Structure formats: C-alpha cells, structure tokens
Amino acid sequence: MVARALVVTDSQGKQRRLGRRLERGGEGEIFALRDRPDVIVKWYYPEVLDKRGEELHRKVEAMRGLRDAHMTRDVCWPLIRVFDERHRWIGFAMYRARGVKMSFLAHALLCERYFPGLDRRRIVAYLIRFIEIVQQLHEAGVCIGDYNLNNVFCVPSSGQVTLIDCDSYQLRVDGTFYPCPVGSPDMTPKEHQGVSFRHTVRTPRSEAFSLAIVLFKCLMLGRHPYDIVGGDDPVRNLRRGNFAYGRGQRDVPQGVWYELWRELPDTLRDMFVTTFTVGADAPAQRATLAQWHAALSDYREAMAAGRCAVHLAKPGRPRRSQVQHAR
Amino acid sequence: MATYRLNRDSDLIDNPSPRCACMLVLDTSASMSGPPIRELNAGVQAFISAVQEDDMAACSVELGVITAGGKVTEQLPFTTAMNIAQCRQFTAAGLTPLGSAMELALDRLEERTAAYRKAGVAYYQPWLVVISDGVPTDQWQAASTRARTLAQQRKLVVMPVGVEEADLEALSAFSTRPAKRLDGLKFREFFLWLSASMSRVSASASITDQVKLPPTDSWDSI
Numbered sequence: 001m002v003a004r005a006l007v008v009t010d011s012q013g014k015q016r017r018l019g020r021r022l023e024r025g026g027e028g029e030i031f032a033l034r035d036r037p038d039v040i041v042k043w044y045y046p047e048v049l050d051k052r053g054e055e056l057h058r059k060v061e062a063m064r065g066l067r068d069a070h071m072t073r074d075v076c077w078p079l080i081r082v083f084d085e086r087h088r089w090i091g092f093a094m095y096r097a098r099g100v101k102m103s104f105l106a107h108a109l110l111c112e113r114y115f116p117g118l119d120r121r122r123i124v125a126y127l128i129r130f131i132e133i134v135q136q137l138h139e140a141g142v143c144i145g146d147y148n149l150n151n152v153f154c155v156p157s158s159g160q161v162t163l164i165d166c167d168s169y170q171l172r173v174d175g176t177f178y179p180c181p182v183g184s185p186d187m188t189p190k191e192h193q194g195v196s197f198r199h200t201v202r203t204p205r206s207e208a209f210s211l212a213i214v215l216f217k218c219l220m221l222g223r224h225p226y227d228i229v230g231g232d233d234p235v236r237n238l239r240r241g242n243f244a245y246g247r248g249q250r251d252v253p254q255g256v257w258y259e260l261w262r263e264l265p266d267t268l269r270d271m272f273v274t275t276f277t278v279g280a281d282a283p284a285q286r287a288t289l290a291q292w293h294a295a296l297s298d299y300r301e302a303m304a305a306g307r308c309a310v311h312l313a314k315p316g317r318p319r320r321s322q323v324q325h326a327r
Numbered sequence: 328m329a330t331y332r333l334n335r336d337s338d339l340i341d342n343p344s345p346r347c348a349c350m351l352v353l354d355t356s357a358s359m360s361g362p363p364i365r366e367l368n369a370g371v372q373a374f375i376s377a378v379q380e381d382d383m384a385a386c387s388v389e390l391g392v393i394t395a396g397g398k399v400t401e402q403l404p405f406t407t408a409m410n411i412a413q414c415r416q417f418t419a420a421g422l423t424p425l426g427s428a429m430e431l432a433l434d435r436l437e438e439r440t441a442a443y444r445k446a447g448v449a450y451y452q453p454w455l456v457v458i459s460d461g462v463p464t465d466q467w468q469a470a471s472t473r474a475r476t477l478a479q480q481r482k483l484v485v486m487p488v489g490v491e492e493a494d495l496e497a498l499s500a501f502s503t504r505p506a507k508r509l510d511g512l513k514f515r516e517f518f519l520w521l522s523a524s525m526s527r528v529s530a531s532a533s534i535t536d537q538v539k540l541p542p543t544d545s546w547d548s549i
Contacts, residue, residue, distance in 0.1 A: 026539060103383065108343050109409075110382055148532040184533035222343030229447035235535050244447075253447035255340040315341030 008041060008090070011081045016041075016093075025165075028091060041082055042091045042167070049090060057089050062173040063166070064092075066140055074133045076164045097162040099153035102126070102214075106149055108221040108256065108315045115156045119310045120263075123218050124300050125159040131293045133163060134211060138289070143170040143202035145180025147187040147210040149217065170202050177201075185235045186224065187213050190280050193239060205283035208292075212275045215292060219264060221312070223257050225276050241280030246273035256313040263309055265302065267295045338407050339442060344386040345449035345534045347525060348405060348439050350432045352425070354459035354490075355396030359419040362512055363460060363490060368416050370514030377522035378408040384522070385409040387451075387529035391435055395428035395463075397421020405439045425459055426467030429501065432457075433473055436483065451534050452484050455501075456521065458509075460490035462497050471500040478503040488517065510548035517546040 006018050018041060019032035028044035044056060060078045071077040078092035104114040105126065111118050130152060134144060144163070151165040170180035183197040189209035192200045216225045226237035228244045229251045237243075244251040245261050246269075252258045261269065271287040279286035287295075302308040353367060371392070378384045385408045392403040397420045403411070436453050443450045455474065477483035487498035487506035498506035509517060524540045531538050 107386070108341065109386060113382070150530060150532065184531070185535050186533045220343075224343075224345075224449060227343075227447045227449055230444060231447065233534060234449050235533075251447070253340070257343075316337060 009083045038096055039093050040096045041093045044091050059178045060092050074162055075166050077166055097153040097164045099155040101150050102152035102154055103149035105154055106217040106222045119312055121303050121310050124296050126154045126161055127215055128296050129159055129161040131289055135289050141172045143207050145170045145202045146182045190239050208286045208288055220260050227253055229253055241277045243276035256315050259313040265299050339446040339448050342386055346389050347387050347451040347528050348389045348453035350391040350455045352428050352432045352457040353394045354423050355394040355417045355419050356423040357420055358460055364419040366512040366514040370518040373515050374518035374522050375411055381526045384526045384529045388525045393428050393432050395423055395425045399424050399428045422464040423461055424465040425463035426465040426470045429470035449534050451528050454484045456486045458488045460493050462494040474501045507547040513546040
C-alpha cells in the first residue's frame with residue numbers, strides 16, 4: 001500500500017493536516033484532523049478508489065446534497081469533499097461521533113464497564129432516540145440497510161445517540177437509487193437473505209425487522225432473538241421464524257434471559273413475538289417504527305411513574321422472586 | 328495442573344457473545360528446542376494478552392491448546408479468553424505425534440460446538456491452527472482427511488503454519504488452504520496477526536459471513 005500523505009485538500013483548495021489514524025475499516029481509513037479534533041476524514045483505500053471511486057464519489061455527493069435539508073449532528077454525514085495532493089477525490093470529512101458503541105451497551109458482561117449504573121430507563125431512552133434518528137432518515141428517503149450495533153454510538157452521560165459509517169446507507173435522490181451494498185445475515189430479514197446486498201432494495205418493512213433485532217438485543221443485554229437452545233444458527237432460525245420466547249420458556253437459553261424478557265411490558269413482548277414469528281415471513285405483520293416508538297415511550301412513562309421495574313437482571317446474580325408482568 | 332477456569336461452568340449461560348473457538352495444535356517435539364520453543368511460548372502469551380485487550384474478542388474467543396512433543400497433552404481446555412489467568416510454558420521433547428494431536432483437537436472442537444448448540448450460544452466458524460517444524464511421526468492421514476472435510480464444508484477454518492524446514496505439503500493436507508511458512512521465528516508477529524483476525528471475527532455483526540482477514544505479510548515468507 002502507498003504511504004499516505006498527511007495533508008489533504010478540501011474543494012476550495014484549502015490544505016488540512018491530518019492527525020493520527022483512528023480506524024482501519026474494510027474500505028478505508030479514518031483520520032482525525034490535526035486542528036479540529038471534532039472532525040474526521042474517511043480516506044478510501046487506493047484499490048477501492050480504483051475499482052469504485054466514481055460510484056462512491058457520486059453517492060457521497062448525493063448524500064451531501066441531502067444534508068442541509070434533513071441531516072443533523074445525530075448522523076455522521078459526509079460534509080466536505082477531500083482530495084489528495086494530485087487533486088483526486090479520496091473521501092470526505094464529517095463530524096466525529098462521541099460515545100460508546102451500542103454493542104457494549106447490549107452485552108450483559110460489558111455494559112456495566114462502559115455504562116456504569118445502566119438500568120432499563122437509560123436503555124429505553126437510547127432506543128427511543130435511535131428510532132427517532134432512523135425515522136428522520138426514512139423521511140429523507142434513506143434506509144440504513146446494514147444494521148450493526150458497532151455503528152451506533154451512545155453517550156454514557158446523556159441520552160445522545162449518533163450513527164456512524166453512513167456512506168453505506170441506501171438512498172434515493174432525484175430519481176437515482178444508491179444501494180446499500182453491505183449487510184449482515186444475522187440482522188437481515190428473510191426476504192433479503194441469500195440475495196446480493198448490491199441488488200437489494202430495503203424498505204421501511206425490512207428496516208423495521210432489523211431495527212426490532214437491535215431493540216431486542218439492547219433490552220436483552222446482548223441475546224440475539226434467534227439464539228435457541230438445541231437449535232440451528234441464528235440465521236437459519238430467523239429464516240424459519242423460530243423465535244423461542246413467545247411460547248413459554250421452552251428453548252430459551254438458560255440464565256437471566258427469560259427473566260429479562262418477562263420484565264418487559266406485554267405490549268412490547270407481543271410486538272417482538274409477532275415481528276419475529278409471523279413477521280419473519282410476512283413483512284406487513286411487523287411492528288412499524290411508529291409503533292415501536294409509541295410502545296417504548298409508554299414503557300418509559302410507566303417506569304417513570306413506578307408502574308414498571310427499572311431494574312436489569314444481570315448474569316450470575318441471585319434471581320429475584322417477584323416478577324412483574326409475568327404471564 | 329495449572330488452573331485456568333474461573334467461572335467456566337456458567338460462562339456459556341451468562342455471556343451472550345457468539346463464540347469463536349480457536350484451537351492451537353503446537354509441535355513441541357525435540358527439534359523445537361532452544362529459540363523456537365522460546366519464541367513459541369512468548370508468541371502464545373502475546374496472543375492471549377492481545378485478545379484480552381479487546382473486550383469484544385475477550386468475550387468471544389475461546390482458546391484451547393494441545394501440544395505434540397513426545398506425547399499429546401491438552402495444555403488448555405477451551406476457555407473464554409477473559410477467563411484465562413495464565414497459560415503454561417511448553418517444553419520441547421520427543422517425537423511429533425501430530426496425527427493424534429489433531430484427532431484430539433477435532434474431538435474437542437466437536438464437543439465444544441455441541442455445547443454451544445446445547446446452551447443456545449451462537450458461534451462463528453471455529454479455527455484450528457497447527458504449527459509444526461517437521462512432519463508428523465505418527466499416523467496422520469485420517470486426521471488430515473477429517474480436518475480437510477470440515478474445512479470444505481465450511482465448518483472449520485484450518486490454518487497450517489510451517490516453521491523452518493517444515494514439510495509444507497504434509498501440513499497443507501490438513502486444510503483447503505495451503506500451509507504458510509513462518510518467516511524465521513516470527514511467532515510473535517504470527518500470533519498478533521491471529522489476534523487481529525480474531526478481533527475482526529468477533530466484531531463482525533454476522534456469524535455466517537466470511538470475514539476479510541488482515542494481510543499476513545508481517546510473518547509469512549515464500
């Protein structure tokens with residue numbers, strides 16, 4: 001690989017010095033700007049630029065066009081074009097996200113380290129905020145497509161949520177369709193399994209399925225909805241709509257998981273059951289983003305009013321005998 | 328016996344991370360004496376420390392170690408990286424019963440993935456890394472067929488690595504991918520690469536996807 005120059009140029013020809021490299025991803029590297037620690041630069045690898053540079057440039061430009069109308073600081077959206085010393089486009093600059101990956105929030109053993117004192121109120125607040133950001137994207141004709149808890153940042157001291165790695169998102173701008181060429185089978189609904197992501201058209205219904213997995217994983221401290229005792233891998237279970245929690249404790253992994261589930265309000269549990277069983281096959285049956293938002297808002301109110309437990313069962317602790325909302 | 332297990336029994340119940348089992352089969356025969364065994368030991372320690380530094384990998388990677396030096400020894404039963412207190416130092420002695428070491432490794436991997444399924448714990452394709460500086464001195468053809476078949480079915484990633492004058496052809500028979508030759512004694516570089524690969528695997532949102540591994544040019548040679 002060619003050594004990278006430490007200076008990049010913006011579209012006005014103004015030179016900026018890069019600071020240290022923060023990440024190496026699949027498509028490129030992320031650098032901090034030396035004098036603006038709140039701004040970062042994504043620099044695509046030369047081989048990626050050779051292969052798909054023009055396509056990426058067009059998509060990022062379309063994203064920049066959307067920015068003023070719809071995007072806020074809650075998404076790390078491309079802001080400024082970046083060029084190398086030979087004036088070739090090599091990537092873009094954006095604001096840097098603060099916070100901790102949602103994958104640490106959604107982990108029974110790690111959440112306490114990164115989110116000290118985490119309880120259900122805080123988890124629900126992050127999730128409501130997350131849904132609002134996705135709704136705002138949908139209104140702008142943007143789908144996330146590649147749902148990944150590593151790309152959602154939560155600030156432990158506040159309810160702030162920021163989405164990163166947005167250049168993969170699916171968008172439709174002025175009649176042109178830009179696909180989300182990547183995805184994870186574990187987070188993808190059945191209708192988009194086994195199809196090249198490059199040719200997949202995400203819809204609000206497919207997004208609602210992936211979003212429900214994110215909600216489940218956070219409320220269940222890292223359990224995937226399709227982890228099943230004695231079953232197949234989560235992707236096969238997903239394709240079959242084989243969700244263990246709705247029908248009693250059968251096949252639910254041992255441990256705190258069923259306790260975490262039982263403490264959720266009936267409404268939320270019903271929405272998960274419908275989405276993950278019949279909804280696996282029938283997209284129209286899935287709970288919508290608006291329904292999730294309303295149900296989680298009710299849950300938040302119920303907790304604030306003391307009608308629901310805010311306590312989070314954690315692994316390895318003694319079981320509580322009294323459980324609310326038990327069926 | 329060294330004790331590695333802290334809360335091994337409850338780990339599959341309490342830890343929601345999908346697992347990546349990584350079995351190391353290490354040739355510790357007499358020919359590994361001196362600098363090779365020293366570097367191998369240091370490399371394994373560096374590997375454990377590097378995996379432990381990455382919180383996600385520490386919760387996902389389960390390490391097992393089997394040595395083939397005179398006899399076959401299970402040095403470390405599968406343990407989640409976060410629970411490994413220390414790993415024994417290996418000494419070099421005897422012949423290279425790599426065939427039986429691989430058989431044992433494949434049995435242990437099978438048992439472990441069965442335990443994952445029983446507990447409802449998702450898992451990535453397990454890894455079997457075999458490092459040798461020579462040729463197996465026992466029957467190894469059956470084990471190699473078994474390992475290669477699993478690799479073909481994409482149920483196992485088999486990574487054979489040859490040290491110094493190792494017979495790469497024999498090692499390659501265990502896998503669908505050709506064995507790589509370690510450049511000199513760059514065990515440390517190899518194990519840091521292995522840990523970076525494990526980090527990528529455990530960070531991926533999908534247990535079924537192919538993960539793009541980092542380049543191996545820090546440790547392999549032609």
